[in-house]
Amino acid sequence: MSAPEDLGGVVGLPHVTATAYLTALREGGSLPGLVEADDLGTYVVKFTAAGQGPKALVAEIVVGELGRALGVDIPDLALIEVDAELGRREPDEEVQELVTASAGLNLAVDFLPGSVGYDPSFEVDPDQAARIVWLDAFVANVDRSARNTNLLVWHKTLWAIDHGACLRFHHAWGRPEAFARSAYRYDDHVLAERGDPRSVHAELSAQVDRALLSDVLDLVPDAWLLPDPRRPDPQAPPDAAAARTAYVDQLLLRLAEADRWLP
Ligand SMILES: Nc1ncnc2c1ncn2[C@@H]1O[C@H](COP(=O)(O)OP(=O)(O)OP(=O)(O)O)[C@@H](O)[C@H]1O
Ligand SMILES: [Mg+2]
Structure with a gap:
């Protein structure tokens, strides 16, 4: 590509x-x-x-x-x-x-040709696991369970896929504190025993700033950020620029509340 x-x-x-x-x-x-x-x-x-x-x-x-x-x-x-x-x-x-x-x-x-789904016999690098667990806790990813790992092994490396269910705040805007402070259920995470998110918190939290988050939001097409007429949400940001700011603000607020979602 x-x-x-x-x-x-x-x-x-x-x-x-x-x-x-x-x-x-x-x-x-x-x-x-x-x-x-x-x-x-x-x-x-x-x-x-x-x-x-x-x-x-x-x-x-x-x-x-x-x-x-x-x-x-x-x-x-x-x-x-x-x-x-x-x-x-x-x-x-x-x-x-x-x-x-x-x-x-x-x-x-x-597409990763020849990749296979993660299974616990794969030896995961603890630092890699810690990064994945930290990311998932930060964005409230509920889709990394033992039953549905959404992890692929390809070329002896672990690849993370399927992040569509993360960021649940964007389905009902208007309660930023509730999302920011919500605890994370580590029991349900397939890698929770393989890596400690606290070991990478200082490094990763220093990296996640307004500039990085804005760069990431800039990659999203405008049309996908507009309010969804099929699921009206009175609190939804009115246009793409406002939506980008709202995502960035929400994620920075979540970061500031790390004490609430770290183990
Ligand atoms: N980049 C990829 N390379 C190889 N296989 C992939 C890739 N992305 C997805 N797959 C395969 O397709 C399956 C479905 O993909 P994915 O989990 O992203 O879809 P989904 O519809 O969001 O799934 P879910 O039912 O978990 O919500 C994966 O479990 C995996 O087997
Ligand atoms: Mg999946």
């Missing part, structure tokens, strides 16, 4: 165009698709019309790019243009509807 494009100071995600829908990844609840693109890359595509809507894709970008900046291995992300035609050729009706309804920009995750 090409390196991130430099968009006049703001480094943006690469843009690619889907050329073929290969298969549905049915183990994923949001019915992600394996898709080939015009850069000859193969991607796992998360569609805007899936269950949680574009907000899940916002969370994928914000948490994925934040994690990458904090030293967590995350497959490269790109924005992928999907033509409605791509769906019309699909025999499966569910896939056809999802792809057709998602015409336009979607999220592409670099």
Whole structure:
């Protein structure tokens, strides 16, 4: 995949165009698709019309790019243009509807060929585990359980995927303190015994500042940040710029309350 494009100071995600829908990844609840693109890359595509809507894709970008900046291995992300035609050729009706309804920009995750799901026999580097656990506690990720690890092992390294359910505050704005102060359930985290988030807290919390968070929010397409007409939220920020500021403020508030969510 090409390196991130430099968009006049703001480094943006690469843009690619889907050329073929290969298969549905049915183990994923949001019915992600394996898709080939015009850069000859193969991607796992998360569609805007899936269950949680574009907000899940916002969370994928914000948490994925934040994690990458904090030293967590995350497959490269790109924005992928999907033509409605791509769906019309699909025999499966569910896939056809999802792809057709998602015409336009979607999220592409670099496919890691030959990767396998994490299992406890894999020897995890304690520092890597600590970074993942810290990230998940910070963004309130509930999707890293023993049953559904959302961790892949590829080239002897642990890769974190599937951050669409993080940042739950963006489904109902207006209670920033409640999110900032919410405790994290370490019992449910598959790596909680493998790494201690307190061991990386000083380093990572010093890195997460307004500049880093703003850079990450700049990677999100405006359209995905607009209030969702299907799920009206009177407290939602009115436009994309206000939304970016609201995400940054909310995450800085969460950071300031680390005593509440560290173990
Ligand atoms: N980048 C990738 N490389 C290889 N396989 C992947 C990649 N991303 C996802 N997968 C595979 O597809 C499955 C579904 O992906 P993912 O968990 O991101 O989707 P989801 O619909 O959000 O899932 P969930 O049902 O957990 O909400 C993963 O469990 C994994 O097996
Ligand atoms: Mg998953």
